[in-house]
Amino acid sequence: MSDYNFAYLDEQTKRMIRRALLKAVAVPGYQVPFASREMPMPYGWGTGGVQVTAACLTPDDTLKVIDQGADDTTNAVSIRKFFEKTAHVATTEKTRAASVIQTRHRIPEEPLTADQILVYQVPIPEPLRFLEPRETETRRMHALEEYGLMHVKLYEDIARHGHIATAYAYPVKVEGRYVMDPSPIPKFDNPKLESAALQLFGAGREQRIYAIPPHTRVVSLDFEDHPFEASKADHACDLCSARHTYLDEVITDDAGGRMFVCSDTDYCAGRQATGHHGRLSPQEATA
């Protein structure tokens, strides 16, 4: 048998997820429990994100899948193929052309618009987890807005490293109420959490969904004398010379050679197509 229900999940399951999504949007940053299903991929590959995407997709949608900024790595390719096969939706690598974007650990460089949905894959939704292992206790702390512990983590960072060394999954406060783990995006992306697009977060193994509605206030936690800083590698992209994008460092040989390239492959390719080139661009492009 080769006929899947549209987007793999059955209609009742999608309905259940949509209800959780509505609640998540109504209470920004709050982790809504949902009955996560077994998906035909291992935990850690984005089972939460896939379920949220499946519940959001319509036949008219255009889907883009990002893995660490790239469109062509295993995770992105396999999830894109999955929805091509089960939902027959159009797929794209262009950020601008997509209506639903599922992402792992990055926010696209290009600003998102009001008619787009960004779906995050989340490994551990609980920002307080490594400080307070008891779920009963962390839920109570969220309910009573007791977030002093989150600053203890940042305090430890400064005490040990001299600065806030948390570089990804940097905790944020949503709409002045809930402290949220923005999934392991680099803290460079944190300012982009205030966006025109709807942002949904799905954690499959942990069975939680949460959301940031468009134009919601999202503040990265910090200290008065150690303010938040959206850091990145201090280089220009070696392919498109962009200085304002998040960069991957790529080791090129065993003699210390390395290059920095935009982690957002679509954005980098777009810049190269419009004539930007960097230090290591192919010669025929510069000629």
Place this chain on the structure above:
Amino acid sequence: MTPLLSVRDLSKTYGGRIGCADVSFDLYPGEVLGIVGESGSGKSTLLNCLAGHLAPDTGEILFDTRTDGPRDTRKMSEPERRMLSRTDWAFVHQNPRDGLRMGVSAGGNVGERLMAVGARHYGQIRAQATDWLGRVEITEDRLDDRPSAFSGGMQQRLQIARNLVTGPRLVFMDEPTGGLDVSVQARLLDLLRGLVREMGLSAIIVTHDLAVVRLLAHRLMVMKSGHVVEQGLTDQVLDDPQHAYTQLLVSSILQV
């Protein structure tokens, strides 16, 4: 003078068994109350009920709050009660591992209560943590060490610093010197006595060690099988015990 803590007819049962029954007392500001009794006499149950860790079945616990005067902590909402336990109350556990975060540095442990009440300036938090470590005789160079690298006595002193940093008015202590050897115990008691006097703290100390109450407590309550069998001034109770159980307790002390 209004009592800081006023307890009336407090009872707690575990099913058919009595935890503590019909306990009433007043604690005035600056006063230290000792609760002694053998294991299973209900002293820890009583302390946990007072500190809001257990819900008593009947009775009143009136605490003299800073803003609204005496209020029944049992009728407070949970956020209010937890706020109290972060600011005006402190709880020193017998085992420092219960009261400390073992994966967080000493400075972070002391700073946690400050950050929980809204401190957001790293430099100031650190300065206060350093100051408090000094007060409990832990040198400044241990500020960034984890409690797991500390000795038992140091852990206990760290726990005390962590609890007192927000300037509480009432401290609950559950066997604060249990599990420490006598010389460390003596130093800790000395330190506690100094801090209590200096900060004008009120304290309730649960212990089975009569030497501890003799040294620290102004008044003493003796418990047996969940009931208070005798209470009064510490020296009076210890020197002239009236109840048979208290007489037994006092005569059981080993003389070295």
